[in-house]
Amino acid sequence: MTLQRISWLFAALGLACVAVGAVGHWLLAWPPAAASGWAGAGAGYLAGGVVLRLLPRWWRQHCDDMYAQPAGRRYLRSLWPIMVGYTLALFASIMLIRRGIDSVPLRALVAVAPAFALVLLMRAALRYLREIDELQRRIETEAIGIASLLVSVLYFAAGLLQKAKVVEVDAATAMIWVFPLLCATYGIAKMLLTRRFQ
């Protein structure tokens, strides 16, 4: 599957989520939190589609090359159900937590449900890493290394600033942003490293 097709798929998913939110809000009288949750997920997918369209041409061609290979095809195939599962788990988890769950173990289980999907993502990513060729593996491992070090240093510095009462960041927000920051830094590092070998 080419990156162009993936961007269209993101757009379609985004519009579908926004439509579900709109139907829920105007026709089914859902509570505002439920409707806005769907709209938020839709906006996320739409933004993803736009970002994919704005990527440089050489990078899109590189990604198309990589996803045309057996390892890339297998990775993409396993990625879709995981991402859809993650979105649904996140939506359900937020809704149930907002509604309130008295039992602490059950609340904990519901709260971490979206993270289970990310464990599956990690398994798929590790399999992809083992199956790609040596240059790609070198680029991937370097990008993962750079992302881990940069995000660790950033959080260490932020922790020191918080301790010195220079900044005041909510702990839950800070922890939730670790994974997205790692993914974004890894993506940028991978682009730069790939460019070096072009």
Add this chain to the structure above:
Amino acid sequence: MNNQVRALREERGWSQGELAERLAVSRQTIHAIETGKYDPSLPLAFKLARLFSMSIEQLFDPGE
């Protein structure tokens, strides 16, 4: 490291993609090897040498 990969590939009329397929690597890897931006591992260098029926020393020149 200098090498003869591009010349030998073109002699046989193969595209980078075709060579990549024969070696089960990506097209980018072939491009990086040909332009000297990436030195392959020993197993990949052996695969390349066997494919072109040459020794590694004939295919790659460390250019001391």
